[in-house]
Amino acid sequence: MSLRIEAKGLTKRYGAVRAVDDLTFTVEPGRVTGFLGPNGAGKTTTMRMMLGLDAPASGTVTIGGRPFQNHRAPMGTVGALLDARAAHPGRTAYRHLVCLAESNHIPARRVREVLELVGLAGASRRRAGGLSLGMSQRLGVAAALLGDPPVLIFDEPVNGLDPEGIRWIRTLMRGYATEGRTVLVSSHLMSEMALTADHLIVIGRGRLIADRPLDDFLRDAATPGVLVRTAEPERLTALLGGASVETAADGALIVHGTDAAAVGAVAARHGIALSELSPRRVSLEDAFMNLTAGSLEFTA
Numbered sequence: 001m002s003l004r005i006e007a008k009g010l011t012k013r014y015g016a017v018r019a020v021d022d023l024t025f026t027v028e029p030g031r032v033t034g035f036l037g038p039n040g041a042g043k044t045t046t047m048r049m050m051l052g053l054d055a056p057a058s059g060t061v062t063i064g065g066r067p068f069q070n071h072r073a074p075m076g077t078v079g080a081l082l083d084a085r086a087a088h089p090g091r092t093a094y095r096h097l098v099c100l101a102e103s104n105h106i107p108a109r110r111v112r113e114v115l116e117l118v119g120l121a122g123a124s125r126r127r128a129g130g131l132s133l134g135m136s137q138r139l140g141v142a143a144a145l146l147g148d149p150p151v152l153i154f155d156e157p158v159n160g161l162d163p164e165g166i167r168w169i170r171t172l173m174r175g176y177a178t179e180g181r182t183v184l185v186s187s188h189l190m191s192e193m194a195l196t197a198d199h200l201i202v203i204g205r206g207r208l209i210a211d212r213p214l215d216d217f218l219r220d221a222a223t224p225g226v227l228v229r230t231a232e233p234e235r236l237t238a239l240l241g242g243a244s245v246e247t248a249a250d251g252a253l254i255v256h257g258t259d260a261a262a263v264g265a266v267a268a269r270h271g272i273a274l275s276e277l278s279p280r281r282v283s284l285e286d287a288f289m290n291l292t293a294g295s296l297e298f299t300a
């Protein structure tokens, strides 16, 4: 069973703030979709509406063609990780999952399975309140996986995880997507999404900014240019004739309209020493900043 998530004209206001503003997009099965936006962009609010935890002011969001609340087996439809500290602090990890399983008609043996799956089997008797943030996060993932759902919705799942935990959750999401499930994961870090997602939905101030494959972002970010450092920038600039040259804040030259080999050849021919010569790429983080500039809630 594969289900897509479809938002149409989704809008939510908090007083004068349009937290989510006319969002239309589809999250397809079989890939990891990154939901990217700066702090306050509206990611959590959108995910809460997907799960029927908040009502839209207008528009709709459906999972497999109907609102989440209309599915008869919620945990068997969507596995959600919204708030890592959602478990009752006094309950053991095991008890927390058993309660969830019981109220959702999920066999108790599944609890052992998911505890194994998230690496918490050894900590199942510990109280949720005493777990580290990383372990709470794993317990949240265990709860999400209880019903073996075709759709996973994870809000900033790497928060609080150490590098091993981050790799674990990436692998887990990748695995589920490969099985044909629908995986939506939010983040405010482009660098994290670049390692995790196949497709990106980018929002800023509640509005859709981009909805395209990760590869397209990577290609655009790799705008060709050449970074050159030399003690004779003026002379080299004059010799480069047709190319457009800008000077970076640290004195390096950024040359467009030619390649590193050509710049090196000109410098060699005229005996200009270069201390650096490299093809320049815009970092992904810069590309994301450019994309969302003007949509930041707070700017420095």
Ligand SMILES: Nc1ncnc2c1ncn2[C@@H]1O[C@H](COP(=O)(O)OP(=O)(O)OP(=O)(O)O)[C@@H](O)[C@H]1O
Binding pocket: 014, 017, 018, 019, 020, 037, 038, 039, 040, 041, 042, 043, 044, 045, 046, 188, 297
């Ligand atoms: N319950 C609420 N009451 C009032 N305003 C809210 C509420 N929840 C969210 N907002 C506002 O709605 C906007 C979107 O918030 P949201 O938490 O959805 O963004 P986000 O992209 O998840 O951000 P973050 O990465 O910081 O979690 C923000 O301006 C936020 O201040």
